[in-house]
Amino acid sequence: MRHNWTREEILEIYNKPLMELLYEAATVHREFHDPNTVQVSTLLSIKTGGCPEDCGYCPQAARYHTDIEGNDLMGVQQVKAQALRAKAAGSSRVCMGAAWRNVKDGEEFDQVLEMVRTINKLDMEVCCTLGMITENQAQRLAEAGLYAYNHNLDTSEDYYKDVISTRAFQDRLDTIGNVRKTNVTVCSGGIIGMGEKVEDRAGMLVALATLDPQPESVPINALVAVEGTPMEDIEPISIWEMVRMVATTRIVMPQTQVRLSAGRTQMSREGQAMCFFAGANSIFAGDKLLTTPNPDVNEDMEMFKLLGLNPQAPFVKKAQPETVEAADSQHLPKGEKPKWSRPGHTIPRNEEAKAKAKA
Numbered sequence: 001m002r003h004n005w006t007r008e009e010i011l012e013i014y015n016k017p018l019m020e021l022l023y024e025a026a027t028v029h030r031e032f033h034d035p036n037t038v039q040v041s042t043l044l045s046i047k048t049g050g051c052p053e054d055c056g057y058c059p060q061a062a063r064y065h066t067d068i069e070g071n072d073l074m075g076v077q078q079v080k081a082q083a084l085r086a087k088a089a090g091s092s093r094v095c096m097g098a099a100w101r102n103v104k105d106g107e108e109f110d111q112v113l114e115m116v117r118t119i120n121k122l123d124m125e126v127c128c129t130l131g132m133i134t135e136n137q138a139q140r141l142a143e144a145g146l147y148a149y150n151h152n153l154d155t156s157e158d159y160y161k162d163v164i165s166t167r168a169f170q171d172r173l174d175t176i177g178n179v180r181k182t183n184v185t186v187c188s189g190g191i192i193g194m195g196e197k198v199e200d201r202a203g204m205l206v207a208l209a210t211l212d213p214q215p216e217s218v219p220i221n222a223l224v225a226v227e228g229t230p231m232e233d234i235e236p237i238s239i240w241e242m243v244r245m246v247a248t249t250r251i252v253m254p255q256t257q258v259r260l261s262a263g264r265t266q267m268s269r270e271g272q273a274m275c276f277f278a279g280a281n282s283i284f285a286g287d288k289l290l291t292t293p294n295p296d297v298n299e300d301m302e303m304f305k306l307l308g309l310n311p312q313a314p315f316v317k318k319a320q321p322e323t324v325e326a327a328d329s330q331h332l333p334k335g336e337k338p339k340w341s342r343p344g345h346t347i348p349r350n351e352e353a354k355a356k357a358k359a
């Protein structure tokens with residue numbers, strides 16, 4: 001396992017002749033994973049819209065005018081019912097997403113902790129993506145039985161400044177560092193097709209692959225350009241770029257679960273098959289990925305049948321965490337008010353989208 005990858009080395013892999021790249025990635029994939037097994041996750045938006053951040057790709061940012069219908073935090077029983085449905089449809093993991101800048105101690109976080117306890121007791125892997133968290137909050141999630149925490153780097157450190165102005169790349173790394181102080185696994189990846197250069201894709205992979213340990217899971221998303229967001233006019237990337245990105249991720253992070261995430265509705269089955277061959281071994285199921293469209297579960301199961309793929313059982317890579325009940329918690333809220341950074345520089349396309357929304 002290497003943790004000293006350089007941008008040049010990763011670019012060299014990314015730019016190899018395609019057949020060579022595919023062969024190398026598929027060989028690494030077979031060494032570390034069953035090539036016929038794909039993990040299926042269900043992504044639930046437990047609190048939608050109204051986010052104070054300005055991520056240029058995101059329809060949930062309050063400052064842009066999109067068709068997203070905002071929702072308050074879902075109830076525990078509602079989440080349980082959706083998790084049970086997801087389990088019956090073949091998902092082994094539920095990932096709960098809340099459109100928050102960072103987690104605040106209090107009633108809403110307590111409710112999320114209860115959701116984690118409830119889903120872990122359904123013998124499903126539980127993942128959360130809630131924004132920036134402190135070490136104490138990560139410990140409380142771990143104690144509740146959280147299996148994974150998602151916090152994407154999104155892109156390279158260089159390009160990050162052209163996408164988001166309300167937080168810094170280092171904040172992302174700090175949250176990942178806080179998760180790493182617990183037994184919770186790390187899920188962190190990014191989005192391609194946001195107007196970045198290939199060097200930025202390699203830069204993001206350097207940032208992920210040089211973490212020690214590397215993230216257990218790396219989602220690779222293709223931008224889904226949503227009307228009203230600053231990136232609404234960006235053309236979708238070609239499948240070849242997705243295949244190259246998946247294959248390169250597989251080669252530099254051999255043990256990682258590589259997730260073929262947003263953008264699958266724009267891909268043919270042949271394209272997705274090529275991604276699986278190149279080392280993708282996880283998908284998100286369900287007709288919505290937080291707020292953007294995703295293939296229907298039945299379509300995915302048909303595709304699995306066609307390709308001879310099987311959904312992965314839960315807790316194959318790591319044992320199920322134990323759930324500690326709220327009353328027995330060893331980690332009480334500290335009521336910290338961490339100062340996450342707010343660079344606040346100007347990103348012209350973000351400002352334009354904000355002005356359009358106001359108008």
Ligand code: SF4
Pocket residue numbers: 051052053054055058059060061098099100101131
């Ligand atoms: S990506 Fe997350 S943090 Fe950024 S605007 Fe959307 S919900 Fe908020």
